[in-house]
Amino acid sequence: MYYKFSGFTQKLVGAWASDAYNPQGLRPVVSREAPPIIFATPPKFPSATPAYDYAGKNHVPELQRFFQKPDGLPVHLKRGLPDQMLYRTTMALTLGGTLYCLVALYMAAQPRNK
Secondary structure: OEEEEOOOOOOEEEEOHHHHHOOOOOOOOOOOOOOOOOOOOOOOOOOOOOOOOOOOOOOHHHHHHHHOOOOOOOHHHOOOHHHHHHHHHHHHHHHHHHHHHHHHHHHHHOOOOO
């Protein structure tokens, strides 16, 4: 005997083999009709468009030379003042959040006075 889950009674009920092997919602995904045409514009042929018209200049080699200079600075500080300001702001927020958490933990550990 074959069983399947009934969405109506929320229990297992007897079923035919075809129903048990193809439960509701798990039917094979086969489209029986052609999908609708989304864009009705004529296609562009490869000879009509230049190759890589969206790509600009490749800046990767320049950035590799810049970031791999042996000047003793870590990578996250190589671009100067903006990187230093971001780094210091991040460190200040981290230390402030740590202190805030420690103060909140200390206050939560104190017994209440009634």
